[in-house]
Structures are given as C-alpha cells and as structure tokens.
Amino acid sequence: MPVYSMTGYASAQHSSATNSPESESKSTANRRLGIEIRSVNSRFLDLSFRLPDELRSHEPALREKVMAQLKRGKVEVRAAIESSGSNTLPDPSPRLMQRVNSLQDSVKAWLPQAAPLSVADVIRLASNEQAPAHDWAEDVLPLADTVLKALVAARQREGDRLATMLVGHLKQLRSLAAKALPLVPQLVEQQRQRFIERWKEAMALADGATLPEAAQDRALTEATAFAIRIDVAEELTRLHSHLDEMENILKKGGEVGKRLDFLIQELHREANTMGSKSAALELTRISVDMKVLIEQMREQVQNVE
Known part of the structure; x- marks a missing residue:
C-alpha cells in the first residue's frame, strides 16, 4: 500500500x-x-x-x-x-x-x-x-x-516523494550511528588511563596514608562509573530499532503519519541523550547531525496521512 x-x-x-x-x-x-x-x-x-x-x-x-x-x-x-x-x-x-x-x-x-x-x-x-x-x-x-x-x-505522488526522502534520511542516520558505535570503547579506555595516571600523581604527592592498591582500585571504580555514564550503546540499540520500525511502516504504507510522528519523537530523544552523554567532540557532532536530520524528517512527516 x-x-x-x-x-x-x-x-x-x-x-x-x-x-x-x-x-x-x-x-x-x-x-x-x-x-x-x-x-x-x-x-x-x-x-x-x-x-x-x-x-x-x-x-x-x-x-x-x-x-x-x-x-x-x-x-x-x-x-x-x-x-x-x-x-x-x-x-x-x-x-x-x-x-x-x-x-x-x-x-x-x-x-x-x-x-x-x-x-x-x-x-x-x-x-x-x-x-x-x-x-x-x-x-x-x-x-x-x-x-x-x-x-x-x-x-499519492507527493507521498511517494516523501517516503523516498525519509528512507534516504534513515540511511544517513544509520551511517552516523555506525560512526558513533566504535567511539565509546575508545573513550572509556582513554578515560580509564587518565584516572589511573591522576591517582598515581596524587599518590606521589601523598604522605603514604592511603595504600597504593586501594588508590588504584578507587581509580578503576571511578573509571568504571564514568564508562557507565558515557555508554551510549543502549541509545544506539534503541535508535536502530526505531529506524527498522520506520522502514517497515514505510514499506507497509497506508495511514502511517501518526505512527511515524511518534517514532520521530523517540529518535529525537535517543539522539538528544547521546549528545548529553558525549565526552568527545566527534560524538557531539554526530549527535548534532542526527538531530538535524531528525528535525528535517519531522517537518516532512507532518504531511504524511
């Protein structure tokens, strides 16, 4: 349809x-x-x-x-x-x-x-x-x-044009998500090393009241907490799920405007969360590019029956 x-x-x-x-x-x-x-x-x-x-x-x-x-x-x-x-x-x-x-x-x-x-x-x-x-x-x-x-x-002719445009934007969002996925492990490892180096510097200046093993464990704990805060794997997984659902809806056709509008809101929420968790400039840029594409899609989805 x-x-x-x-x-x-x-x-x-x-x-x-x-x-x-x-x-x-x-x-x-x-x-x-x-x-x-x-x-x-x-x-x-x-x-x-x-x-x-x-x-x-x-x-x-x-x-x-x-x-x-x-x-x-x-x-x-x-x-x-x-x-x-x-x-x-x-x-x-x-x-x-x-x-x-x-x-x-x-x-x-x-x-x-x-x-x-x-x-x-x-x-x-x-x-x-x-x-x-x-x-x-x-x-x-x-x-x-x-x-x-x-x-x-x-x-219908106008709808075909809108569907083609939306499918193109979905492909661009998938491409951006693919770029964001390998960035998270790199950021976590960089931050883990940074925490350890800072604790080593702190221990060199300390009077020895705190044991080096305990300080290193504390550094690893802080690095792990940081990794949890910046991990966007769940957001990327949900984003891929929403993209799959939008593609299925567009293929099915019919009265899909309201469902597409709801999924656009969910896409924007995931992209916004990625931006708030970003710990690197490149990931921030990816989040901004995603939100620009999603906003363009929102404007067109408003015209879909």
Missing part, C-alpha cells in the same frame, strides 16, 4: 446546454459546473464546503464521498456554476414583455413614486428566463468522484 501525503489539489469541470422554451430566438445557455478540492496537513480530517445555493442539497453526499477516500487533512471543497449564452444580449420573449408590463402597472398603482423598469432591468429578466434552473443531481456526484480520484493520485 502506498504512502499518501495530506497535501494535494485537483479540479474538473462539466458543461451542459439548455434551450429557453419561451424565447423566440431559441438562444442556448451554456452552464458549466466546476469542482475543486484542495487539502493540506492537519491532525484530523477537517472538511469545509463552499457551494452555491443550487448545490447545497448535495453537501451530505459530497461529505460522505470525501470521508470514504480521505482520513486526515484540512480539506476544502469548492464548487461554482458559471453561465454563458450564445448571444451576447438575449431577446425578451413577447410573453415576458407582457408579464413585466402588467407587473409594472400593478406596482405603480400601489406605489406611484416607484421608478419604471430600465432596459437593463428587462434584459436581466430575459437572461433569467433563458437560463432556467438546471438539475445537477446527475452531474455533481460523478464529477466529484473524478476530482477525488485525481486528488488521491496527487496525494
């Missing part, structure tokens, strides 16, 4: 033509339905719809379709209906002219001060007459399916 991003965009249009039955010119009104869906990252599925009044009744069905395809993300569904006619200016029908004239006389009978209708008013009424309401029931849902299919494909 592929990995999906929460970022994507898709749109599609559908056109229909209607003829005005009352128009003598038989002008054709072309109406175009457009749907676009855009999504960005979000912790949950957050849906919003911007639909014209003619499509409000279809919102529950559209919501159901989106929820069946998408599980996470801030998703905005927009729809618009545009009208255009074959004639620039429609010709009012005689029946419309008679009705408008009758209505105007009735209004003036009650409101003598009312302004008469202008030519622009009549043309606008004629446009409404020649563009009757169209039933989009048979068009809106199939068009939404088309847009959703394109959106899912776009999210």
